[in-house]
Amino acid sequence: MKNLPADQRPREKLLARGAAALADTELLALLLRTGYRGHGVFALAEDVLKGCGGFAGLLQAMPAQLAAIKGLGPAKRAELLAVMEMARRALAQPLREAPVFDAPERVKQYLALHLGGLGEEVFAVLFLDAQHRLLELEKMFHGTLTQTSVYPREVVRRALALNAGAVVLAHNHPSGLAEPSRADEYLTQTLKSALQLVDVRVLDHVIVGQGQVVSMAERGLL
Numbered sequence: 001m002k003n004l005p006a007d008q009r010p011r012e013k014l015l016a017r018g019a020a021a022l023a024d025t026e027l028l029a030l031l032l033r034t035g036y037r038g039h040g041v042f043a044l045a046e047d048v049l050k051g052c053g054g055f056a057g058l059l060q061a062m063p064a065q066l067a068a069i070k071g072l073g074p075a076k077r078a079e080l081l082a083v084m085e086m087a088r089r090a091l092a093q094p095l096r097e098a099p100v101f102d103a104p105e106r107v108k109q110y111l112a113l114h115l116g117g118l119g120e121e122v123f124a125v126l127f128l129d130a131q132h133r134l135l136e137l138e139k140m141f142h143g144t145l146t147q148t149s150v151y152p153r154e155v156v157r158r159a160l161a162l163n164a165g166a167v168v169l170a171h172n173h174p175s176g177l178a179e180p181s182r183a184d185e186y187l188t189q190t191l192k193s194a195l196q197l198v199d200v201r202v203l204d205h206v207i208v209g210q211g212q213v214v215s216m217a218e219r220g221l222l
Contacts, residue, residue, distance in 0.1 A: 024049055031079060036071045044071045048080075053117060056210075059084050060117035088113060095134035100126070100168065101203065107168065108206060108213040114139075115172040115208040123150050123171040127158065130165035132203070150187060152194035159200045167195065169205040178209030180216055188216060 010022055010030040019027065028045040035044040051069050052058040058080070066077045091110040100107050107126070114137060115122055123141040128134060138158060141150050159167060169191060171184075184207065192202040204217040216222055 024055065031083065032076055039071060048072065056112075057117035059087060059113055092134060092137075095126075097133065099132040100128060100134060101132060104215070107204075108215070110137075111168075111170045111206050112208050112213050115170060116210070116213075118172055119174055121172060121174060123169075125155055125158070126168035126170065127162045127164040128166045128168065128203070129163070132166055135162050135164060150191070152191050155191060156194055156198055156200075159195060160198060164200055166201040166203050168203050170208065171205075172208040174210075176210040176212075178207045178212040178214040180205075180207055180214060180219065180221060184216070185221055188222065192222070 010026040013026070014022055014030065022030070025042055025045040028048060029041045032041050032045055032048075035041040039047075048058065048066075048069055049055070052061050052065065061080075061084075063077060063081065066072050066080060072080075088110075091106060091113055094103060094106060095110060111124070111126075115124060120142055122139050124137060124139045126134060127136045127138065140154060140158070143149060155167070158164075169188060184205065188202070188205045195202055202222065204215055204222065207214045207216070
């Protein structure tokens with residue numbers, strides 16, 4: 001990095017032109033700082049992004065996945081994991097402080113951050129208090145999601161345990177498309193009926209694809 005002209009070094013470029021001016025590899029290289037013998041920091045940054053599937057995948061990466069990438073020692077892995085957790089908490093903070101639908105796009109961003117880079121289907125629930133502020137996000141079911149693999153009684157049980165007043169349902173489509181299926185609609189209605197019995201409202205069901213997030217409430221499917 002020191003061999004680059006001053007105006008092309010990521011740090012100087014960021015300070016002069018803003019973080020948005022940096023390419024993905026430059027941004028990550030700034031955080032990694034060094035590569036390893038025979039493999040510069042930009043090459044290492046490219047390896048990390050390819051190995052994780054871009055920033056979306058990196059934000060979902062498990063410690064073991066990072067440990068498998070040559071050049072990422074304990075210090076670098078710890079820094080990456082810390083940055084990822086800060087991103088999650090930054091998005092969660094306003095959802096805990098105000099009703100989630102004061103900022104519906106932030107809800108989508110938050111769910112995309114948690115579900116967008118996963119390689120398997122995951123069904124999650126945002127449990128909200130009576131003022132529709134975030135209590136918890138829980139990833140409750142994994143694998144192929146159908147009405148027989150998502151158990152309404154478990155969702156009801158957790159809603160009661162957290163004293164939730166409402167929920168936002170969410171799941172991902174690892175194949176890419178975020179369009180709701182008929183099975184998604186049926187599952188939503190099944191959970192809506194079960195939760196109504198304990199006075200918990202289903203506010204939305206959000207589907208996260210690759211680079212796309214769809215709200216079933218916005219589609220009029222609730």
